Structure formats: C-alpha cells, structure tokens
Amino acid sequence: MQDLLAVEELRVAYGSAEAPLEAVRGVTLALAAGECVGVVGESASGKTQLCLATMGLLGRGARVSGRVRFAGEDLVGMPLRRLNQLRGARLAMVFQDPQTALTPHLRIGTQMAEVLVVHRGAGWSAARAAALAMLGRVGIEDPGWCLERYPHELSGGMRQRVLIGACLLSEPQLLVADEPTTALDVTVQAQVLELLARMRRESGMAILLVSHDLAVVAGLADRIAVMYAGRIVELAATARLLSGPRHPYSAALLQCVPDIRGPIPVRLPTLPGQPPAIGERAGGCPFAPRCERREARCLVETPPLTADDEGGAHACHRPLPARAGRP
Numbered sequence: 043m044q045d046l047l048a049v050e051e052l053r054v055a056y057g058s059a060e061a062p063l064e065a066v067r068g069v070t071l072a073l074a075a076g077e078c079v080g081v082v083g084e085s086a087s088g089k090t091q092l093c094l095a096t097m098g099l100l101g102r103g104a105r106v107s108g109r110v111r112f113a114g115e116d117l118v119g120m121p122l123r124r125l126n127q128l129r130g131a132r133l134a135m136v137f138q139d140p141q142t143a144l145t146p147h148l149r150i151g152t153q154m155a156e157v158l159v160v161h162r163g164a165g166w167s168a169a170r171a172a173a174l175a176m177l178g179r180v181g182i183e184d185p186g187w188c189l190e191r192y193p194h195e196l197s198g199g200m201r202q203r204v205l206i207g208a209c210l211l212s213e214p215q216l217l218v219a220d221e222p223t224t225a226l227d228v229t230v231q232a233q234v235l236e237l238l239a240r241m242r243r244e245s246g247m248a249i250l251l252v253s254h255d256l257a258v259v260a261g262l263a264d265r266i267a268v269m270y271a272g273r274i275v276e277l278a279a280t281a282r283l284l285s286g287p288r289h290p291y292s293a294a295l296l297q298c299v300p301d302i303r304g305p306i307p308v309r310l311p312t313l314p315g316q317p318p319a320i321g322e323r324a325g326g327c328p329f330a331p332r333c334e335r336r337e338a339r340c341l342v343e344t345p346p347l348t349a350d351d352e353g354g355a356h357a358c359h360r361p362l363p364a365r366a367g368r369p
C-alpha cells in the first residue's frame with residue numbers, strides 16, 4: 043500500500059550556506075492512511091520545524107531540502123497555488139496555541155464556515171450549518187452560542203475544540219497536530235486527546251501527533267518517533283517503544299514519565315543536561331554528553347538510523363538490549 047505521507051531525507055537549515063544551522067537533519071518518516079504516528083522529544087529537537095516543513099509553512103529564511111510526498115505529490119517546492127489547494131482541504135494543522143491560531147476579530151461561525159466556502163465551494167448558510175453540527179461533534183455544549191462568539195470569549199479548551207473542528211470540517215486525509223494539548227490543563231488535555239481518537243475512528247484520517255510528552259502520544263499513536271537534535275533517533279511501534287526502548291535517550295524520556303501506580307518518589311527523575319543548541323552540533327552522537335552508555339566512538343562517529351529485528355529502527359552504537367526497558 044502506498045504511504046499517504048512519505049518524508050524523505052528532509053533537512054531544514056537557516057543561516058549561510060557555508061555555515062548552515064540545521065534544525066532538521068535528514069528525517070525520513072512515513073504515515074499510512076488512517077495511521078497515527080507520534081513524534082516526541084525535548085524542546086529544540088526539531089519537531090515543530092518538521093511539522094511546518096511538512097505543511098509548507100516555514101518562513102523565507104528557511105532552506106528546505108529532501109522530499110515530503112503527500113498522496114504522491116511532493117510538497118517541497120510545490121507552487122503556492124497548488125499548496126493552498128491542499129492545505130485546509132486535504133491537509134490540516136492544529137497549532138499549540140489556539141488563541142493565536144484563530145482570527146481574533148472574526149466570530150467562530152464565520153471563520154469555521156469559511157473553510158467550507160473556500161475549500162469546498164459551499165454556500166455560507168450551508169457552511170454555517172455544517173460548522174454548527176461540527177461544534178456539537180467536538181463536544182461544545184451549546185454550539186449555537188459558540189458560533190456567535192469571538193475567540194477571546196472562549197476558554198482555552200473550547201478554543202482548541204473549535205480549532206480541531208475547523209480543521210476537520212473539510213475531512214482532511216492528514217491532520218498535523220503540533221503540541222495540541224500543551225496549553226491546556228490535564229482534564230481538558232484528556233478530553234482533546236479523546237476527541238482526536240474519536241475523530242480518527244470516525245473519519246479514518248491519519249494523524250502526525252507532536253508532543254514533548256511521551257505520555258500524551260502513548261494513548262493515541264500506533265508508532266512513535268523519538269527526535270533529538272534534529273534527527274530521529276528511534277522509531278518503533280508504541281507498545282514496543284514503551285516496553286523496551288533501544289535508544290538510551292528514549293529510555294531516559296520514559297524514566298521521566300511519572301507512574302501513578304507505583305510508590306510516590308521523593309523526587310521525580312529528570313534527565314540531566316541540555317540538548318545541544320542548533321549551532322553546537324559537532325560530529326559524533328549528539329546525545330553523547332548526556333549518555334551513560336557512551337564509548338569512545340560515540341564522540342566521533344554519528345550513528346545512522348538502523349533497522350532492528352522488531353520492525354523499528356534506532357540510531358545508537360551501543361543500544362539497550364531488546365526488551366530491556368521498563369515493563
């Protein structure tokens with residue numbers, strides 16, 4: 043089966059060609075129709091740059107190379123006219139902060155209906171009726187009231203539901219969700235994740251779900267890609283990654299996820315040190331300064347992403363043994 047999305051050797055660089063600052067460094071990732079792939083990693087690991095490059099939303103200062111094939115068409119270098127036909131119609135993106143993603147001076151009904159008017163050629167009254175129905179589907183208790191509100195009149199959770207509803211109105215084949223729950227409290231976060239899962243079941247769309255929090259993606263993603271310093275360092279089925287991470291960075295991230303079933307720790311574990319800044323990524327493994335398993339070659343040889351025998355892949359010279367993670 044052909045992948046719906048196939049990212050191949052994607053690179054995003056800033057600065058001069060002689061001394062480029064690479065935010066994304068050769069990412070290869072594929073999504074099948076209906077699949078959810080989670081992308082996790084600390085801040086500055088390249089997750090948002092990957093999302094924006096996938097959507098063709100990077101600014102003029104970014105140099106993008108590689109391929110982003112969506113349903114067979116390469117989005118990198120695609121004429122803006124064609125890109126705009128795909129975005130909002132077959133491709134949609136949920137941003138981290140719904141307050142800034144919604145237009146502040148337009149009522150919710152107007153900006154939601156506009157999606158169908160622009161991308162599906164619907165009339166305004168039919169589009170408003172569809173927006174009203176969608177607000178009900180995304181769990182807004184009084185859709186008629188909400189339709190007449192401005193974004194600042196809604197809570198953060200309602201705004202995120204509105205944004206997701208607006209994205210889903212045109213029934214996209216792929217939803218890119220960049221930290222969709224980071225700005226929300228944990229109760230609303232759980233509701234939004236449940237909503238995404240339900241919408242995926244009902245519409246069969248694929249989701250690229252990005253978060254710095256492994257626990258957020260674990261309940262929704264079929265596979266998880268772990269990013270560090272602009273590269274994917276591990277890619278595996280969710281259950282396999284959670285039960286037996288092979289890359290030391292994946293294992294360290296998992297150790298930092300609080301487990302409410304066990305004894306209450308005196309201190310929550312943290313991962314010491316910081317990821318390298320974008321201009322400080324020398325040769326060798328970028329995780330080496332923080333890695334307890336490093337050896338001499340880690341400091342000079344960058345490990346390639348290599349397939350393992352369990353259907354996943356990891357980029358490490360000295361990976362953890364299979365199934366050695368936490369149960």
Ligand code: SF4
Pocket residue numbers: 289290291327328329330331333334335336337340345357358359360361
């Ligand atoms: S390559 Fe070496 S330093 Fe990097 S994660 Fe693996 S063991 Fe650690």
